[in-house]
Structure formats: C-alpha cells, structure tokens
Amino acid sequence: MITPKARQAAAAALDRLDRLLAERPHEVHADLSEAVRSIAGVRDDLIQQVRADGSGRHLLDWVNQLVSVAVSAEFPVTGLHWDRVEKTRDGLRALLAAL
Known part of the structure; x- marks a missing residue:
C-alpha cells in the first residue's frame, strides 16, 4: 500500500493528466512536468517502503513504468x-483502483 500523501499525489497527477487530455493545449510542458513530479513522488514513497520492509515491489515496478511512459x-x-499521456493516465487510474 502507499501512504495517504502518495495516494494524494497520484490523484493530483491523474487529475492533471485528465485535464490535459480533455483540453489538449498547445503548451503542456508545465502541466505534464508537474504530473511527472507527482508520479515520481509516489515512486519515492514506494522506494522507502521497499527498503523498509520489502513490500510494495510490484507497485514500485508499476510506478516506474508510468514515470518512463x-x-x-x-x-x-x-x-x-498524446497516446503516452493517455497510457500514463490509464495506468494511474488502474493503480489507484488496485490500492
């Protein structure tokens, strides 16, 4: 499981990606970068968890894939x-649903 703070970061990234996909603005760098930072925050939380007790490795692998995409x-x-933004959004939605 992830911490409430990490869950909130994932939800914020999901909201940002949903908005980007709905609006498809010409300038996306700031919003997409913020979403990536939020997902990286989830990853950092999971790294701490894996180091502490070894749990959550499958979630860490999943989030690492989302960061890459x-x-x-x-x-x-x-x-x-845009298809990669969609894949990231869909992956985050699935991650949050699985938690």
Missing part, C-alpha cells in the same frame, strides 16, 4: 505523444 511523452521528435 510519462517522460517519453514529453520528448518526442515532433509534437507530443
């Missing part, structure tokens, strides 16, 4: 990879 959405050759 989210970051890759922001640095395409041209344009923005």
